[in-house]
Structures are given as structure tokens and as C-alpha cells.
Amino acid sequence: MLPISYAIRNLLRDPGRLLQKVGGAGIVVFLVFAAGAFNQGMHRILSASGSPQNVILLGAGSEESVERSEVPIQAETLAAAGIQDITTRLGVSAVSGEVHYMAEVIFPTGHKAQALLRGVTPTAFEVHRSVRILKGKYPKPGEVLVGKLAHHNLGVSAEMLSPGQTIKFEGQSFTVAGIFTAPGTVMESELWFDRNDLMTLTQREQLSCVVVRLESPESYASADLFSKQRLDLELSAIRESDYYAKLSAFYAPIRTMTWLTAALIAAGAIFGGLNMQYAAFASRIRELATLQAIGYSRPAIYLSLVEESLLATLLGTLLAVAMVLIFLEGQTLNFSMGVFRLTLSGEIALAGLLTGLLLGIIGSITPAIRCLGTSLPSALRS
Amino acid sequence: MITKNTLFNVTTFILVSLFLTACGKQEESTNAGLQNNGAEETATLIRLATVPSSAISVGQARKTAHPGQKIAVSGQIGGTRSPIAEEYASFVITDSVILFCNEIGDEGCETPWDACCEDADKLAEHRASVLFLNDNGQPLNLNMKQQPGLSELDYVTVTGIVAPGSTPDNLIIHANGLYTEPTKL
Structure with a gap:
């Protein structure tokens, strides 16, 4: 050697x-x-981003994109009543009707950026269990809750999206009410609005989706059956994990x-x-x-x-x-x-x-x- | 010495025992139907040997059916992207007037049974939901793709009653009998 x-x-x-x-x-x-x-x-x-316990009820034919989906607003209450094995906490059913929207927001500096907006109600926290408010509070009408990484997506400094700052959407000013984290998920780069605010400003009468949290992933069949029994609502039930797996494949x-x-x-x-x-x-x-x-x-x-x-x-x-x-x-x-x-x-x-x-x-x-x-x-x- | 009290207690015990036994027997006989069978046996129980002569189309049923009515409806499985439920004996049945993508020459469509090429309003007016219930009135646990081997676009006829919550916009049939083409079973 x-x-x-x-x-x-x-x-x-x-x-x-x-x-x-x-x-x-x-x-x-x-x-x-x-x-x-x-x-x-x-x-x-x-x-x-997708929990196997969550099921998304999307509009039939829009299974690939929640932004394109349209679901009747009454589907939220009907799903809460019609699907078995929905998780409940302190008597609140984990059913969240949401509006997903991609649009331009404007900062006081004049900087414009495309943002992922989500119109939610407080029950969103029952469904998306990884979401935690780090600073500030849940938004009231006229306020917005900002994801921890949203500033990266919008190309601004973290300070410009800190509580108390304002952003403009559809000509209306919104004050940042708080910052939330949802580690390792796409939600961290979103802006969460009060659902009524978002529906009014975007002139929507329908939801984008209804997210339901079930007791176990095996309970999916119950949500699937609901979508087949309510043909008038034109729904399609998809496991949240499958939805994001499809996006990943895309x-x-x-x-x-x-x-x-x-x-x-x-x-x-x-x-x-x-x-x-x-x-x-x-x-x-x-x-x-x-x-x-x-x-x-x-x-x-x-x-x-x-x-x-x-x-x-x-x-x-x-x-x-x-x-x-x-x-x-x-x-x-x-x-x-x-x-x-x-x-x-x-x-x-x-x-x-x-x-x-x-x-x-x-x-x-x-x-x-x-x-x-x-x-x-x-x-x-x- | 048997007192009046003892006699009363013994009589009460015997009567309660008889009552409970009777209840138990009734429960047993109720469950002896669809619920306790294996998938193959259940599929056999719901299978019809012949096409019901009173069968009407889905479109006709949508116009005339009312909750509680006995009904027999013929059509094709389809009308949504996944018309057959995964774990429950349920599927979506569509009127034959609906043209599926393969019938209009769109061979490239991966899910021709969802009739995505058809007019959406026409499709909505010609669909119904079929659900098989067990003897307790609960959805029957049966994967119908496995037993009796249903698949999308199959021609079927179902018998049953129109569900109590059924509306003209959303026809739901609580079925108890299923006929499919002999080659499919």
C-alpha cells in the first residue's frame, strides 16, 4: 500500500x-x-398543510383549486348537521366555511403585491389546529390577521406587517390586528380577514370551501356520503391531505x-x-x-x-x-x-x-x- | 312462610325478566336483516332477479316523486366525479338522457361518468342519490364497488322509498333492491 x-x-x-x-x-x-x-x-x-383529519368540501368540478371553487353559504350549517363524527370543542363544531381569494394589496408606501387572502370566522381555529396567534388578537371587521411569513411573499419588511400597520385592499384600509403562525404550512404566508369583510369587498355570495375536522381520518366516509346525499349543493368531499398531495403533484x-x-x-x-x-x-x-x-x-x-x-x-x-x-x-x-x-x-x-x-x-x-x-x-x- | 311482600317481589321479578327477554328477542330479530351480514351476503340480499316493471326514469322521478312514496328508478351510475361512495352503500344515479363524455366522442376524458361535457343545469335536473339503509335505518356499510361490483356508467334499477328529507331539487331514494345488467353481477 x-x-x-x-x-x-x-x-x-x-x-x-x-x-x-x-x-x-x-x-x-x-x-x-x-x-x-x-x-x-x-x-x-x-x-x-393538509391534515388527514380534515375534509374540504369544494364545489363539484373545482376539486383542483379552492380559489375557483364556489360553495353555497348554507353548506356550512348543513355540513355541521349532516356529517357524523365532527370534532367538537367546548360545544363548538369544527366546521369552517372559508373564502379563499388571490388579490393585490397596497401598502402605505405604494408597494403593491399579490397576496393569498382567506376570509374566516373564529371556527377556523377549530379546524386548523396548528394556527396560533403570536402577537395581537383575532381580527374584527376592518382588521386583518397576518401570517408570520406573509411579508416574504409580499416583498416587504416584517415591520410593515406588524400589528397597528395598515394595508389597503379594494380601496379600503385594514389594520393589522395580529400575527399568526402555522409552522410548516402554506397558511403562514396568508392574510386572514373577517369573512364578511372579504365577501362584501369581493362581492361574493358563496364560500370557497367548507373545511370540516373529523374525529379520525376514517370518518371521511361520512363526509363523502353527505356530499353524495346533497346533490343540490354540488359538493365534492376531499381529504385535505389529498388536496395538498394533488397540489404537490402539480x-x-x-x-x-x-x-x-x-x-x-x-x-x-x-x-x-x-x-x-x-x-x-x-x-x-x-x-x-x-x-x-x-x-x-x-x-x-x-x-x-x-x-x-x-x-x-x-x-x-x-x-x-x-x-x-x-x-x-x-x-x-x-x-x-x-x-x-x-x-x-x-x-x-x-x-x-x-x-x-x-x-x-x-x-x-x-x-x-x-x-x-x-x-x-x-x-x-x- | 311466604309473605304477601315476597310473592309480590317474585311476581315482579318474573314479569320484568319476561319483558327484558322479549325486548332482547325483538332486537335480535331486527338485526337479523342487512346489518349483520357479510358484504357478499348483503349484496345478495339487495339484488333483484328481474327489472321491476314499474321502473321510471330519474328525470320522471324528479318531477313526480314525493317523500314516503314507493318507487323504482332506472338510470346510469354517474353525474359526479366519484358517484359511488367509498364505505357506504350509496351512489348517484343519472337519467339516460344525460350524455356522458364517452357518448359524445370525447375519448380523452378520464372521468366520462361525471358528464362534465353536459349542460350543468340539465345534469342537475336529472340526478338522484341512492342510499341503502340497514334494518336500523342507518346507512348500510358496504363498498358497492367491491360487492356487488358496481362501477361508474353501469345501468341499474333501484327500488325503495323516497327519503323523508327528499325535495324536488334533491331526490334521495332509500333503496332496498338493486338490479344491474346480468353481466355486471
Whole structure:
């Protein structure tokens, strides 16, 4: 076996080439980390947004989009009376008729932004159990409750959406009454209005949906039966988790594109790395032949070459981890449904590490075999 | 020595026991119907051998039916995206005048049974909800896709009574008999 110091010394022999190897590997692994964090973040927020205990009653034919859905306002009370196994707390049934609306809001500075608005009643808190008011209070008419991450989505500072501040919607001013959190869900980037306010301003007479919280996910059949018994209401009962799973599937092509981009860049880096390694090893054919001549076996030399390559790519991986922690970790990204955070999870870290290892191994196998495949006499004369 | 009091107590005990036994027997006989059967047996119990001669179309039923009326209705399963309930013996039946997407040549439609190509008002006027109840008057737990093997667009005839809460806008049939094409069973 060749000592590891041999591999390290060889690496440092050409600092320019070392920088190229480390930088190339670092960029590829960084892209894998970024693609992984993007995919996982988007998937996680859409998965966490739907509770398996909740059922959404949407307008028939609008099962894919709650914003397009229209449900008669009486469906809320009829659902409360007609669906079995609805959760109750202090005598209040967990049934929330809601209005979902996407529209432009205007800040006092004149800044305009598209926001996801939700018109709710206090029973929304019975249905969306992860929602907690962090600051302020539940909004009265003329007030608005703001999601903790809404300012990211609207492109303003957190101060501009703090309690007491005002925003304009449809020409009317609304005072921020409070800030709520709903960890890991799309709700955190929404603005919650009093339902009557939103219905009046948007001139709606119908709800977007009725959300019902059941005692257990198995009680879904009762909600499904209700929608089939009340054909006059034109309802479709969907598990909230299924609704968001469908949304997640809708974004699948975007997620695939991020992986594809990372894979294409990785492939380019591998070919570039192979080229570089061929050149690097080819210039050392005589040196490697000498090592064979003084008694080192070909497998031992091969192992040393792989070690050398792995050292470079793992250094690149380390560099990528540092870049991720500095530039990506905790960053928020907007998409049409809300805002999600990029985090370096265990799975993504493992994927990055494996990429670094593969880059090192694949990048050195063929150049090493090529160099060591030459017969010893001709290699010594080359 | 048997006192009057003892005699009264014994008589009361015997009478109460007899009353309770009788109640128990009645309960047993009530449950011996649809509720306690397996899915296959239940499906057999509701199955009709022949098409009821009095069967009318869904559209006709929507115009003439009133709560409590005995009725037999023919139509096709469909009219919504998922017309057959998951765990209860219930489905949506649609009049044959409704054209489903496959009937108008839209072969690309993944859910032709929802009649999404049809006029929405016409569809709303030609649908009814069918629900099979057990002997206790509760929705019957039966996945009708599994037993008796119903699927969307099947031609069926159901017999039963018009549900008490049924309205002209929302016809609900509490069914007790089902006929489907022989090839479907």
C-alpha cells in the first residue's frame, strides 16, 4: 500500500489543478444540496398543510383549486348537521366555511403585491389546529390577521406587517390586528380577514370551501356520503391531505426540473473531471511505472489514485456544505402557494456526501485504469 | 312462610325478566336483516332477479316523486366525479338522457361518468342519490364497488322509498333492491 501522504503530496503538486477539482466538485455538490433542499422544502410544506383529519368540501368540478371553487353559504350549517363524527370543542363544531381569494394589496408606501387572502370566522381555529396567534388578537371587521411569513411573499419588511400597520385592499384600509403562525404550512404566508369583510369587498355570495375536522381520518366516509346525499349543493368531499398531495403533484415537473438541472451540471462536471484526470494521470505514467518497478502492485497504485481523487472531491463537498450553511440554510423561497424554507436535512446531507464520493470514484476509475493498463516497459519509456 | 311482600317481589321479578327477554328477542330479530351480514351476503340480499316493471326514469322521478312514496328508478351510475361512495352503500344515479363524455366522442376524458361535457343545469335536473339503509335505518356499510361490483356508467334499477328529507331539487331514494345488467353481477 502506498502511504496516504503520497496522495496528499500529489494533490498539492499542482495547486491550480487542485483548485479546479475542488471547485468543480464543490459546485456540483452545492447544486445537489440546493435541488434537494428546494424539493424537500416545497414537498414538506404542501404535505404538512393538509391534515388527514380534515375534509374540504369544494364545489363539484373545482376539486383542483379552492380559489375557483364556489360553495353555497348554507353548506356550512348543513355540513355541521349532516356529517357524523365532527370534532367538537367546548360545544363548538369544527366546521369552517372559508373564502379563499388571490388579490393585490397596497401598502402605505405604494408597494403593491399579490397576496393569498382567506376570509374566516373564529371556527377556523377549530379546524386548523396548528394556527396560533403570536402577537395581537383575532381580527374584527376592518382588521386583518397576518401570517408570520406573509411579508416574504409580499416583498416587504416584517415591520410593515406588524400589528397597528395598515394595508389597503379594494380601496379600503385594514389594520393589522395580529400575527399568526402555522409552522410548516402554506397558511403562514396568508392574510386572514373577517369573512364578511372579504365577501362584501369581493362581492361574493358563496364560500370557497367548507373545511370540516373529523374525529379520525376514517370518518371521511361520512363526509363523502353527505356530499353524495346533497346533490343540490354540488359538493365534492376531499381529504385535505389529498388536496395538498394533488397540489404537490402539480408542482412535480418543477421539482423534476431542478433535479434534472443538477444532474446535467453534474454530468458536465464528471466529463470535465474525467478529462482533467486523464491529463493529470497521463503526465505521471512514467512515475506510476517506476512505482510498479520498485515493487508496488497495480491495485495499490490504483487505490492511491482513487484516494487522491476522493480527497479532492470530498474537500469540494466540505466547501459545498460551508456554502450551503452560509447562503442557503434558512432562506425562504416564494411560490404561488406560499413561502417555504430551505433546510439542510439529514437525507440531503447524505445525498451530497454520496455525490462527492461518486464524483471522486467515477472521476478516477477510467483514467487510472488507462494509465495502469499500459505495459511496464512501454510505460517506463513513455 | 311466604309473605304477601315476597310473592309480590317474585311476581315482579318474573314479569320484568319476561319483558327484558322479549325486548332482547325483538332486537335480535331486527338485526337479523342487512346489518349483520357479510358484504357478499348483503349484496345478495339487495339484488333483484328481474327489472321491476314499474321502473321510471330519474328525470320522471324528479318531477313526480314525493317523500314516503314507493318507487323504482332506472338510470346510469354517474353525474359526479366519484358517484359511488367509498364505505357506504350509496351512489348517484343519472337519467339516460344525460350524455356522458364517452357518448359524445370525447375519448380523452378520464372521468366520462361525471358528464362534465353536459349542460350543468340539465345534469342537475336529472340526478338522484341512492342510499341503502340497514334494518336500523342507518346507512348500510358496504363498498358497492367491491360487492356487488358496481362501477361508474353501469345501468341499474333501484327500488325503495323516497327519503323523508327528499325535495324536488334533491331526490334521495332509500333503496332496498338493486338490479344491474346480468353481466355486471
